[in-house]
Amino acid sequence: MFRSAHRFINLLKEVQHTFNLAYVFIAHDLASVYHMADRVAVMYLGQVVEIGETVELYSRPAHPYTQALLSASLPINPRDRKSEVILGGEVPSPLNPPSGCRFHPRCPLAFDRCKTEQPPLRSVAPDHAAACFLADELHGGGLPTPGPAAAHAETQPGRAGPVQAP
Ligand code: SF4
Secondary structure: OOHHHHHHHHHHHHHHHHHOOOOOOOOOOHHHHHHHOOEEEEEEOOEEEEEEEHHHHHHOOOOHHHHHHHHHOOOOOOOOOOOOOOOOOOOOOOOOOOOOOOOHHHOOOOEHHHHHOOOOOEEEEOOEEEOOOOHHHHOOOOOOOHHHHHHHHHOOOOOOOEOOOO
């Protein structure tokens, strides 16, 4: 975070505590969001795909999009090492969103059901919910490596193997 941005964030926090305010803070800089927010909602193509208490969501993301965002951001702790998840494809138009799970054309873990069915936002832990058919498996499972989760998906009724992002 740049020094001026850091100062601005600290000023916002100070004002918040002084006047007991609630903020809705919208940003792409996940380090700033972590610093500012008690609760976080991650949106993709106009829909909330994951929501939860900040520390819980950052430490145990349960949606592949959140995991990709976190993998591409600067680590909260500079000593942390992480491997970046590169998403394929382009962001589709929100005016003509993909069928099923809106993230499926870019998701490294997508399988057949994702193309036709929209996953509901459902709880994976107290104050933590994600809209992904694999949310339980991903919760606490680290970064989305297509291998283990996809292999698991193939063992579930109605689930096929992973599809390739275009
Ligand atoms: S695994 Fe399926 S439901 Fe989950 S985010 Fe990927 S495409 Fe969506």
